Amino acid sequence: MAIVLEDVSKTYEVKGRKVEALKRLSLTVEEGEIFGIIGFSGAGKSTLLRLINLLEQPSSGSVSVNGTELGALSGEKLRTKRKKIGMIFQQFNLIESKTVYQNIEFVLKASKYEKKEVKSRIEELLALVGLSDKADSYPGNLSGGQKQRVGIARALANHPEVLLCDEATSALDPDTTKTILKLLKKINRELGITIVLITHEMEVIKEIADRVGVMTAGEIVEESDVYSIFSHPGHAVTKGFVQDIYDFSIPPHIQLNDNSDVITIKFLNENAEANYVNQLYRHFDCDISILNGRIEYIQDMPLGFLMLHVQGEAQEITRLKAFIDESKGIERAEIYAETI
Amino acid sequence: MQRLSEITPLLYRALLETTLMVSISIFFAVLIGLPLGILLYITANPLLFRIKPLNQVLGAITNVIRSFPFIILIVAIMPVATWLTNSSHGPVFASVALSIAAIPLFARLVETSFNGVGRGVIEASIAGGASLMLIITDVLIPEARRGITQGITLTIISIIAFSATAGVVGGGGIGDLAIRYGYYRYDTVTMIATVVALIIIVQLVQLIGDFLTRRQEGN
Ligand SMILES: Nc1ncnc2c1ncn2[C@@H]1O[C@H](COP(=O)(O)OP(=O)(O)O)[C@@H](O)[C@H]1O
Numbered sequence: 199m200a201i202v203l204e205d206v207s208k209t210y211e212v213k214g215r216k217v218e219a220l221k222r223l224s225l226t227v228e229e230g231e232i233f234g235i236i237g238f239s240g241a242g243k244s245t246l247l248r249l250i251n252l253l254e255q256p257s258s259g260s261v262s263v264n265g266t267e268l269g270a271l272s273g274e275k276l277r278t279k280r281k282k283i284g285m286i287f288q289q290f291n292l293i294e295s296k297t298v299y300q301n302i303e304f305v306l307k308a309s310k311y312e313k314k315e316v317k318s319r320i321e322e323l324l325a326l327v328g329l330s331d332k333a334d335s336y337p338g339n340l341s342g343g344q345k346q347r348v349g350i351a352r353a354l355a356n357h358p359e360v361l362l363c364d365e366a367t368s369a370l371d372p373d374t375t376k377t378i379l380k381l382l383k384k385i386n387r388e389l390g391i392t393i394v395l396i397t398h399e400m401e402v403i404k405e406i407a408d409r410v411g412v413m414t415a416g417e418i419v420e421e422s423d424v425y426s427i428f429s430h431p432g433h434a435v436t437k438g439f440v441q442d443i444y445d446f447s448i449p450p451h452i453q454l455n456d457n458s459d460v461i462t463i464k465f466l467n468e469n470a471e472a473n474y475v476n477q478l479y480r481h482f483d484c485d486i487s488i489l490n491g492r493i494e495y496i497q498d499m500p501l502g503f504l505m506l507h508v509q510g511e512a513q514e515i516t517r518l519k520a521f522i523d524e525s526k527g528i529e530r531a532e533i534y535a536e537t538i
Numbered sequence: 539m540q541r542l543s544e545i546t547p548l549l550y551r552a553l554l555e556t557t558l559m560v561s562i563s564i565f566f567a568v569l570i571g572l573p574l575g576i577l578l579y580i581t582a583n584p585l586l587f588r589i590k591p592l593n594q595v596l597g598a599i600t601n602v603i604r605s606f607p608f609i610i611l612i613v614a615i616m617p618v619a620t621w622l623t624n625s626s627h628g629p630v631f632a633s634v635a636l637s638i639a640a641i642p643l644f645a646r647l648v649e650t651s652f653n654g655v656g657r658g659v660i661e662a663s664i665a666g667g668a669s670l671m672l673i674i675t676d677v678l679i680p681e682a683r684r685g686i687t688q689g690i691t692l693t694i695i696s697i698i699a700f701s702a703t704a705g706v707v708g709g710g711g712i713g714d715l716a717i718r719y720g721y722y723r724y725d726t727v728t729m730i731a732t733v734v735a736l737i738i739i740v741q742l743v744q745l746i747g748d749f750l751t752r753r754q755e756g757n
């Protein structure tokens with residue numbers, strides 16, 4: 199277990215008013231995984247993340263990283279531990295008056311890195327993030343994506359065990375976001391660094407996370423592997439975040455009554471058989487037409503949707519629904535469409 | 539024209555005196571004002587070294603000194619200046635008061651330029667395990683370099699302005715010359731010559747300051 203938060207609360211006092219940013223929250227992040235936390239702005243994500251390197255002290259509860267209880271650390275010991283916990287930020291937070299090289303050198307200096315090895319370590323890091331030719335550039339002359347690469351190189355400089363990412367791609371365009379996420383995934387897989395990332399974008403979670411926690415009002419209301427979050431969202435907030443892929447609207451000309459119904463089926467993992475619709479045609483005395491369909495790949499596993507218009511005897515339609523409900527790996531989906 | 543050649547030696551001497559006073563005062567303003575500015579900043583910043591009472595005491599002292607009209611400051615610290623310089627007049631003697639006036643001014647300018655350093659970059663440095671000392675020397679000061687350079691420029695110009703009053707303790711200098719000859723004796727030529735000299739000096743300081751600031755933009 200890389201990171202264990204136990205019953206942590208964090209209350210800020212703002213002008214005499216108490217703001218509960220975290221409410222008795224517990225969370226375990228496994229070693230080597232990429233754990234995503236998604237939530238709207240103000241949910242408490244940044245506060246949670248900042249507890250993990252003690253940029254914030256919890257009001258109560260305990261935080262431990264790779265077996266070390268952080269609350270027990272201070273001064274030099276805390277600084278040493280922090281070197282093993284890298285962090286990157288939405289706004290990159292580079293030292294503008296230092297070159298790319300000097301920015302990385304700074305954290306090596308902080309850790310009293312073996313002087314003779316500083317240069318080769320920086321070169322190694324720059325190669326890892328693909329910025330070898332930018333060593334002498336100033337942050338002001340770099341693009342957002344390049345700045346985040348510097349941020350990543352800096353965060354990795356002292357061989358951390360954990361990398362914390364606070365909205366690391368939120369200031370980047372979609373293409374750059376993809377390349378940065380790929381880089382983070384590579385770092386996770388190749389260097390075995392545990393990553394905790396927070397975001398308000400489901401795309402980011404879908405792209406990179408192994409497991410995900412959904413956060414709202416200082417609590418984690420749902421936690422599971424990413425595929426399940428998409429295929430079986432439970433909490434209303436989770437449904438809101440995955441709603442895009444469930445967003446099928448029912449064409450206006452379709453009448454809904456006992457003899458005419460719209461059924462959206464959800465195909466899970468590889469269970470979906472290609473000839474499933476064929477089976478429906480064959481086994482049921484109904485008119486079936488396809489209205490809409492889509493396949494999402496989540497962690498390379500397909501999650502498919504097919505929206506069907508079924509017309510026939512009410513009894514036959516009921517039988518068809520029951521058949522779908524009994525089919526393995528196939529479910530009826532709740533959709534978020536309003537009938538126009 | 540003849541009057542002008544008469545006052546040239548006077549001007550020259552005044553120029554030397556001003557240079558001496560400014561040099562001594564800016565030296566101490568930076569030597570003491572920079573650490574004071576750093577202290578003012580870090581004792582107010584919850585990320586770094588917040589000690590509210592200390593910050594309030596330092597802030598109060600700074601404000602009190604800055605509220606003194608310069609002429610009163612000179613008189614008030616006369617005993618200290620006498621003890622320090624072993625004299626009771628002259629440019630070196632005047633430099634004590636000038637330094638004391640310039641230190642809190644520069645400290646506040648330093649503090650202001652630190653306030654312009656992003657909270658994020660400080661947090662990133664802390665997250666990277668940097669010590670307070672390293673953050674001061676390698677983040678705060680380099681990031682605030684432009685503001686600090688501008689602060690030095692502004693402080694020098696303020697010292698030149700203050701130094702006009704230095705005449706009351708025989709400090710001399712160009713400002714003093716302007717007041718003594720130009721103002722009290724209605725000597726228009728000297729007055730114009732000294733004012734022009736002052737304008738040139740201030741312009742020059744500003745130009746050099748701006749040049750150095752621009753050179754430090756980091757790229
Ligand atoms: N330093 C702080 N002082 C006071 N309130 C804060 C502070 N940091 C965060 N908060 C409050 O805590 C809540 C959670 O904030 P945050 O963790 O930044 O949320 P998120 O990152 O999910 O947007 C918000 O209501 C925010 O206003």
Ligand SMILES: [Mg+2]
Nearest residue numbers: 243244245365
């Ligand atoms: Mg946030």
